[in-house]
Amino acid sequence: MELSYWAVAALLAVLYLFAGGKKIVQSRERLRPMMGWVDTVPMPQVRAIGVLEVLGVAGLFLPPLTGIVPWLAVAAASGLALIQVGAIVLHVRRGEASVVWLNVVALAVAAAAVWLATVWI
Numbered sequence: 001m002e003l004s005y006w007a008v009a010a011l012l013a014v015l016y017l018f019a020g021g022k023k024i025v026q027s028r029e030r031l032r033p034m035m036g037w038v039d040t041v042p043m044p045q046v047r048a049i050g051v052l053e054v055l056g057v058a059g060l061f062l063p064p065l066t067g068i069v070p071w072l073a074v075a076a077a078s079g080l081a082l083i084q085v086g087a088i089v090l091h092v093r094r095g096e097a098s099v100v101w102l103n104v105v106a107l108a109v110a111a112a113a114v115w116l117a118t119v120w121i
Contacts, residue, residue, distance in 0.1 A: 005116040009060040009073075011109055012080060016053040023050025037090055049083065056080040060113065063121075070121040077113035084110060 022031060023046050031038045031046070038046050059076025063069050084107035091100050 001116060001120045005064075005113065005120050008109060008113045008116055012060060012077075012106075012113055013057045015106060015109075016057045016080065020050040020053030020057070023047060024054065036096075037094060040094070041090075052079065053083060056083070060117075064117075073117040073121055074114060077110055077117055081107055081110035081114060 022034070028038050028043055028046075056076045056079050059072050059079070061073075063072040063076075084103045087103045088100055088107070091097065091103065
């Protein structure tokens with residue numbers, strides 16, 4: 001279970017550090033080609049989502065590695081899953097059902113991290 005958790009956490013880290021990092025540092029114009037929804041969401045909210053994604057990655061790794069409040073890994077994985085639920089709702093409302101598959105996959109991986117963290121930690 002431990003190895004499975006770390007593999008899933010690493011996969012989520014790659015996804016969320018890339019996407020969250022872009023949301024934190026890039027302008028709306030640079031984000032628009034990859035994330036068309038940024039036109040409908042205020043930039044401070046886009047930045048906040050990016051910060052939450054990066055903090056979620058830290059929450060997946062730091063508590064289990066340090067042994068300090070390891071249940072925070074479950075909370076972090078749950079938060080990342082909730083971000084994907086919000087993303088699915090946003091894309092469906094915008095009529096972008098064709099891109100929801102990526103959010104569904106990310107949601108499934110985050111749900112797996114929740115389960116693995118619950119079992120292991």
